[in-house]
Amino acid sequence: MNLAEAGRLLADECARYTALGWMRGTSGNLSVRLSSSPLRLAVTASGLDKGELTPSDVVEVDASGTPVHPGPPAPSAEAGLHGRIAAVSGAGAVVHVHVLAPVLAAERWPSGVELRDLEMLKGFGRAAHDDLVTIPVVPNSQDMEVLGDAFEASYRADTPALIVARHGLYVWGSDLRQARHRTECLEWLMRFIIES
Amino acid sequence: MNLAEAGRLLADECARYTALGWMRGTSGNLSVRLSSSPLRLAVTASGLDKGELTPSDVVEVDASGTPVHPGPPAPSAEAGLHGRIAAVSGAGAVVHVHVLAPVLAAERWPSGVELRDLEMLKGFGRAAHDDLVTIPVVPNSQDMEVLGDAFEASYRADTPALIVARHGLYVWGSDLRQARHRTECLEWLMRFIIES
Amino acid sequence: MNLAEAGRLLADECARYTALGWMRGTSGNLSVRLSSSPLRLAVTASGLDKGELTPSDVVEVDASGTPVHPGPPAPSAEAGLHGRIAAVSGAGAVVHVHVLAPVLAAERWPSGVELRDLEMLKGFGRAAHDDLVTIPVVPNSQDMEVLGDAFEASYRADTPALIVARHGLYVWGSDLRQARHRTECLEWLMRFIIES
Amino acid sequence: MNLAEAGRLLADECARYTALGWMRGTSGNLSVRLSSSPLRLAVTASGLDKGELTPSDVVEVDASGTPVHPGPPAPSAEAGLHGRIAAVSGAGAVVHVHVLAPVLAAERWPSGVELRDLEMLKGFGRAAHDDLVTIPVVPNSQDMEVLGDAFEASYRADTPALIVARHGLYVWGSDLRQARHRTECLEWLMRFIIES
Numbered sequence: 001m002n003l004a005e006a007g008r009l010l011a012d013e014c015a016r017y018t019a020l021g022w023m024r025g026t027s028g029n030l031s032v033r034l035s036s037s038p039l040r041l042a043v044t045a046s047g048l049d050k051g052e053l054t055p056s057d058v059v060e061v062d063a064s065g066t067p068v069h070p071g072p073p074a075p076s077a078e079a080g081l082h083g084r085i086a087a088v089s090g091a092g093a094v095v096h097v098h099v100l101a102p103v104l105a106a107e108r109w110p111s112g113v114e115l116r117d118l119e120m121l122k123g124f125g126r127a128a129h130d131d132l133v134t135i136p137v138v139p140n141s142q143d144m145e146v147l148g149d150a151f152e153a154s155y156r157a158d159t160p161a162l163i164v165a166r167h168g169l170y171v172w173g174s175d176l177r178q179a180r181h182r183t184e185c186l187e188w189l190m191r192f193i194i195e196s
Numbered sequence: 197m198n199l200a201e202a203g204r205l206l207a208d209e210c211a212r213y214t215a216l217g218w219m220r221g222t223s224g225n226l227s228v229r230l231s232s233s234p235l236r237l238a239v240t241a242s243g244l245d246k247g248e249l250t251p252s253d254v255v256e257v258d259a260s261g262t263p264v265h266p267g268p269p270a271p272s273a274e275a276g277l278h279g280r281i282a283a284v285s286g287a288g289a290v291v292h293v294h295v296l297a298p299v300l301a302a303e304r305w306p307s308g309v310e311l312r313d314l315e316m317l318k319g320f321g322r323a324a325h326d327d328l329v330t331i332p333v334v335p336n337s338q339d340m341e342v343l344g345d346a347f348e349a350s351y352r353a354d355t356p357a358l359i360v361a362r363h364g365l366y367v368w369g370s371d372l373r374q375a376r377h378r379t380e381c382l383e384w385l386m387r388f389i390i391e392s
Numbered sequence: 393m394n395l396a397e398a399g400r401l402l403a404d405e406c407a408r409y410t411a412l413g414w415m416r417g418t419s420g421n422l423s424v425r426l427s428s429s430p431l432r433l434a435v436t437a438s439g440l441d442k443g444e445l446t447p448s449d450v451v452e453v454d455a456s457g458t459p460v461h462p463g464p465p466a467p468s469a470e471a472g473l474h475g476r477i478a479a480v481s482g483a484g485a486v487v488h489v490h491v492l493a494p495v496l497a498a499e500r501w502p503s504g505v506e507l508r509d510l511e512m513l514k515g516f517g518r519a520a521h522d523d524l525v526t527i528p529v530v531p532n533s534q535d536m537e538v539l540g541d542a543f544e545a546s547y548r549a550d551t552p553a554l555i556v557a558r559h560g561l562y563v564w565g566s567d568l569r570q571a572r573h574r575t576e577c578l579e580w581l582m583r584f585i586i587e588s
Numbered sequence: 589m590n591l592a593e594a595g596r597l598l599a600d601e602c603a604r605y606t607a608l609g610w611m612r613g614t615s616g617n618l619s620v621r622l623s624s625s626p627l628r629l630a631v632t633a634s635g636l637d638k639g640e641l642t643p644s645d646v647v648e649v650d651a652s653g654t655p656v657h658p659g660p661p662a663p664s665a666e667a668g669l670h671g672r673i674a675a676v677s678g679a680g681a682v683v684h685v686h687v688l689a690p691v692l693a694a695e696r697w698p699s700g701v702e703l704r705d706l707e708m709l710k711g712f713g714r715a716a717h718d719d720l721v722t723i724p725v726v727p728n729s730q731d732m733e734v735l736g737d738a739f740e741a742s743y744r745a746d747t748p749a750l751i752v753a754r755h756g757l758y759v760w761g762s763d764l765r766q767a768r769h770r771t772e773c774l775e776w777l778m779r780f781i782i783e784s
Contacts, residue, residue: 020217021608024772025711049765098708100779107784119336119363120294123221128338128363140707142716167707167716177245184220191296194783195390196303216413315532315559316490319417324534324559373441380416387492391586392499511728511755512686515613520730520755569637576612583688587782588695 006032006042007055013176014044017097018051022187026050027098028168029076031061032176033086039063041094043082045073063087065144080144081151081170085162088155091172093179098168101190106137106163108194112154113137113163115189123185125160125173133159135186140167161186202228202238203251209372210240213293214247218383222246223294224364225272227257228372229282235259237290239278241269259283261340276340277347277366284348285356287368289375294364297386302333302359304390308350309333309359311385319381321356321369329355331382336363357382398424398434399447405568406436409489410443414579418442419490420560421468423453424568425478431455433486435474437465455479457536472536473543473562477554480547483564485571490560493582498529498555500586504546505529505555507581515577517552517565525551527578532559553578594620594630595643601764602632605685606639610775614638615686616756617664619649620764621674627651629682631670633661651675653732668732669739669758673750676743679760681767686756689778694725694751696782700742701725701751703777711773713748713761721747723774728755749774 001009010030017023017030028050031043043065044050045057060068063086065079076082082094105113112134115121119128126133136154141147151162151170160182162170171186173179197205206226213219213226224246227239239261240246241253256264259282261275272278278290301309308330311317315324322329332350337343347358347366356378358366367382369375393401402422409415409422420442423435435457436442437449452460457472468474474486497505504526507513511520518525528546533539543554543562552574554562563578565571589597598618605611605618616638619631631653632638633645648656653668664670670682693701700722703709707716714721724742729735739750739758748770750758759774761767 024776025708025769027708027711027773027776049769098776100776100783103780104783117336117362119360120221120223123223128336140705140716164707166705181221181245185223188220188223188294188296192299195296195300313532313558315556316417316419319419324532377417377441381419384416384419384490384492388495391492391496509728509754511752512613512615515615520728573613573637577615580612580615580686580688584691587688587692 001032001034001042003034003042003058003060004055006034007058009176010042010044010058011053011055013180014050014053016180017095022097022099023050024098029078029082029096030176031079031082031086031094033092034060039083039087040068041079041082041086043075043079046076047074078144081147084144084148084151085170085172088152089157089160089172091160091179092174093176094170094172095176095179095183096168096170097183099183099187101187101194102135102163102169103166104194105190106165110137110165113190113193115193118189118192120185120188120192124182124189126158135159135161135163137163137165140164197228197230199230199238199254199256200251202230203254205372206238206240206254207249207251209376210246210249212376213291218293218295219246220294225274225278225292226372227275227278227282227290229288230256235279235283236264237275237278237282239271239275242272243270274340277343280340280344280347281358281366281368284351285353285368287356287375288370289372290366290368291372291375291379292364292366293379295383297383297390298331298359298365299362300390301386302361306333306361309386309389311389314385314388316381316385316388320378320385322354331355331357331359333359333361336360393424393426393434395426395434395450395452396447398426399450401568402434402436402450403445403447405572406442406445408572409487414489414491415442416490421470421474421488422568423471423474423478423486425484426452431475431479432460433471433474433478435467435471438468470536473539476536476540476543477562477564480544481549481552481564483552483571484566485568486562486564487568487571487575488560488562489575491575491579493579493586494527494555494561495558496586497582498557502529502557505582505585507585510581510584512577512580512584516574516581518550527551527553527555529555529557532556589620589622591622591630591646591648592643594622595646597764598630598632598646599641599643601768602638602641604768605683610685610687611638612686617666617670617684618764619667619670619674619682621680622648627671627675628656629667629670629674631663631667634664666732669735672732672736672739673758673760676740677745677748677760679748679767680762681764682758682760683764683767683771684756684758685771687771687775689775689782690723690751690757691754692782693778694753698725698753701778701781703781706777706780708773708776708780712770712777714746723747723749723751725751725753728752
């Protein structure tokens with residue numbers, strides 16, 4: 001995938017999440033893998049209204065989140081965590097949205113949010129029965145190294161999500177569509193457990 | 197009705213439910229009766245984004261949910277339950293959506309959700325007064341035989357709905373529009389009783 | 393206003409309320425005054441999907457809700473209450489929607505829902521301070537005479553709304569727009585008091 | 589910025605807030621700075637449906653909210669508070685919406701709503717860590733002098749928002765977009781604390 005194509009996909013996805021109310025203000029950011037050797041991601045630019053993103057509002061970054069080409073626009077401040085997640089998990093796309101339900105769930109279960117015996121877990125990539133799923137919760141930080149280390153310490157290959165406490169949700173998948181489907185299912189699951 | 201016409205109707209209905217947030221991820225599936233002797237249904241294909249469904253993303257199945265013609269696309273894994281519901285109830289259309297309120301209600305009332313003396317029951321096909329309506333709740337299963345047997349054991353001809361615990365809602369009617377109206381009314385009723 | 397013009401306005405308004413989720417299934421109905429001597433209303437037809445209403449899906453009725461001209465479509469079953477409200481209050485338009493918050497409020501305060509010292513009361517036609525507003529609650533009935541008598545017994549000229557318990561909300565105003573603005577403000581107020 | 593340009597921007601912004609459900613009835617009003625010496629604002633006209641606002645439905649007012657040119661349309665009754673906020677804070681745009689969550693939060697914390705250690709505070713213009721943010725709450729009034737004095741008494745240069753109890757939310761920023769982003773982030777924060 002080239003950067004122009006990635007830009008179109010990322011802008012379309014951002015418009016969807018904005019319509020769901022999951023990218024309020026300029027919050028949230030998305031990335032998609034451009035190449036693997038070396039690892040290159042296209043990540044949404046920093047500080048923009050995600051409902052108005054255009055295909056050129058994306059930046060090519062390396063595994064550390066550093067722009068490959070100098071100059072504006074700047075990548076999201078969280079590009080480093082996107083890079084870390086992509087490198088560790090092998091994901092083709094990473095979604096970060098400030099959706100409320102997972103943040104509320106993390107307040108109640110700060111050492112990890114447990115889910116089990118729920119059909120929607122299938123849409124998240126797990127089994128609907130007899131399969132305890134724990135969504136890791138890590139403390140918020142402005143330091144992407146710190147966040148990345150916390151992610152890696154909590155990482156399990158079968159659990160493509162991470163809640164950053166008092167901040168938001170990360171979900172990843174093979175491509176933007178799978179990552180979106182998993183995000184939608186996980187949001188449903190989080191809403192279910194906080195309203196149950 | 198032929199398969200092409202069914203495909204257009206099913207795609208339109210899926211877009212409506214998706215906009216309501218009731219088909220998150222790739223969840224949910226719809227079917228409509230094509231013929232009665234033998235029983236044939238058009239059911240939505242498996243694993244697709246229901247907001248992007250096209251008229252060709254449907255499959256003709258028999259009463260057991262088995263495709264009549266080989267080859268892709270595959271029908272929804274729940275096609276067998278659609279067939280069973282259509283055969284037992286005589287319904288012309290079956291709706292299955294992962295809408296939150298009925299699943300929350302089933303957590304609270306796992307042996308059946310009782311409704312009575314509510315105007316919205318008319319839109320569900322029952323009386324607004326002095327008519328106790330019990331929406332059956334059955335345990336979730338991945339085996340459509342098990343789910344179908346549980347459906348049939350709980351079936352009453354005057355109650356066109358079933359909640360699958362920790363999963364979602366089935367509603368049926370003479371056609372897709374009636375099934376949708378009943379689904380919308382039942383969702384309202386479930387939201388009412390869990391917020392009362 | 394003639395019936396054709398009324399039909400266009402009613403269809404437009406129904407589409408708005410449907411988009412808000414306040415006319416689920418085929419629930420709710422709207423009317424607008426066509427003439428005063430004798431009293432004639434245009435009321436939405438019975439049993440239709442309000443999100444798909446066309447300008448011809450309306451019926452001219454008299455003060456009792458009886459169609460002035462024979463034949464289909466049939467008026468809403470609640471046309472009689474629209475006629476009674478229009479006659480008693482002098483309203484130019486009556487809105488009836490199955491919006492959840494007022495029905496929940498009526499469960500909690502079955503003898504009337506009290507509101508006071510809230511800015512949104514201005515949009516409902518009352519004062520924002522030192523003005524106790526009581527929204528009447530009447531029991532549900534399928535008999536429009538019974539409902540109409542209950543409405544009239546509870547009627548106060550300064551309070552253009554009525555909650556029918558376990559059913560829905562009536563609001564009226566000089567025209568459809570004023571009735572809609574009052575409905576929107578009252579829904580906000582009801583949501584406020586049940587969440588406070 | 590001239591009045592015509594301001595009118596286009598204000599109508600666009602009103603349509604957004606209306607779609608979010610934050611300007612129900614004819615509630616809410618927006619303003620944008622036209623000039624600084626002397627201070628002149630374009631403010632939305634009084635009593636209109638904000639989802640139908642046109643670019644000409646705006647009024648040029650001075651720092652006291654008084655129209656600079658006579659005649660219709662009349663400015664929002666709250667134009668005086670917009671002027672006061674713009675003068676004191678230096679803001680380029682002021683948003684006033686009747687969004688529910690801040691009003692609910694003010695009921696619970698009537699002497700000010702405290703926020704701390706939440707990522708969304710960055711989108712509001714503050715730090716995500718170790719920075720106690722108190723959103724002032726002032727009693728409602730119909731007298732813009734009284735409201736303006738209460739605003740000024742509670743004003744801190746680093747906190748671009750004010751909750752008017754039992755009424756709604758004011759947020760300001762350098763332009764309409766920044767004010768909107770801050771409003772969206774603050775609504776998320778208020779929803780978070782009342783649901784936590």
